[in-house]
Amino acid sequence: MTKFKTPYYTVDDAFALYHGDCMDLLTQIPDNSINTIFADPPYFLSNGGISCQNGQVVCVDKGDWDKGGTPEYIREFNMQWLSLCRSKLKDNGTIWISGTYHNIFSVANCLTELGYKILNVITWQKSDPPPNLSCRYFNFSTEYIIWARKHAKKPHKFNYEMMKQLNGDKQMTDVWKIPAVGKWEKTCGKHPTQKPLRLLYRVILASTDEGDLVLDPFAGSSTTGIAANLLGRKFIGIEQEKAFLELSKKRREEIEEESVAKKMLKKMQELPEEVTVLVNHARKIAMEKMLETGLCYLRAGESKGSLLVEPGFERLGYVLLHTNGENAKLFKLKKKGFQIWTPEALQEKGFEAENAPYYAVLHFDNTKEVSFSRSIDLSQRKNTCAAKILPLSDFIELR
């Protein structure tokens, strides 16, 4: 990994933080060495407006680094760092830049002028935006992330299939619904413009492989570095303010503890909109019949052990069948929702259903078993026999 003259903090060759102005420090990174850059530069929006934070009216002041300048100044600033970044990227490398209307149009123009090719403009839709206090505009609930590659003609790295898998086997779109940064990400303190780990999880998974090198020239609290390391990627961050370097250090130290890292990786993979899996125990004979017919059934109505329809049911995309935790098999549902069948209807299909007045029936694609990498021990859980609704990320570990 690249060694600068003055590292502020390092962890082996996985995490390296540098203190200073990225306009100087970027020149020290060898050309063609970086796989992906995520940059969350100043948006230039700290101009005396008001906003709402934790239910209170506050003046928008993220720090001196975010104070607006003339359009010429903003353009000059963006041209300078984007030009430096371009030479650091590998030929198949890509850059992601976040922003709002205050800076993003300038960034897009600079990218095109410098020879990058814009691939997507991702709309990050915040699922929980604070209210607009002036009531003179629509509520601001989005930010943009431009994704661009180094060369107009050379192909770039994109883990297309992984993104599809993350999206419940449907092509992922350029609108990402992700909540704003949560309490669980602020245990070491917070940065005024901290990005959610869940956003970086997706960015890093989409554009890098394990062992790749990720750079963030405006590192802040190093959300990029934390996500990168949790996913087995290496990180170089540059930040000009000491207080944020200290916060980054604390965050990196926090994930040294294996149990914390595991928990955080799991949280980072969860999304409120995530596709879910119905985990259903069935006796051996019933399971064989389910595999043969593509029908999965559970008791409904008031019968003992009947299905409790919990939140997440509306997002069911898969069933996982098992017998007392053994022989688990995962399948995609053929259609959304479920039907209510009588025992007689199930008996006609060859099932021995006779304990409940009604059954919830789901149709799955029994021709294609879906492989899953995470070994979740179903027999260790309480109530092995009770059906559960769990997020897909519990079964498909994407790295």
Ligand SMILES: C[S@@+](CC[C@H](N)C(=O)[O-])C[C@H]1O[C@@H](n2cnc3c(N)ncnc32)[C@H](O)[C@@H]1O
């Ligand atoms: C928008 S914040 C990044 C927040 C970060 N994504 C996070 O999740 O914590 C931008 C950061 O860039 C830093 N910064 C601004 N101009 C800089 C420069 N020229 N060189 C290095 N850091 C700079 C600021 O101090 C600020 O912490």
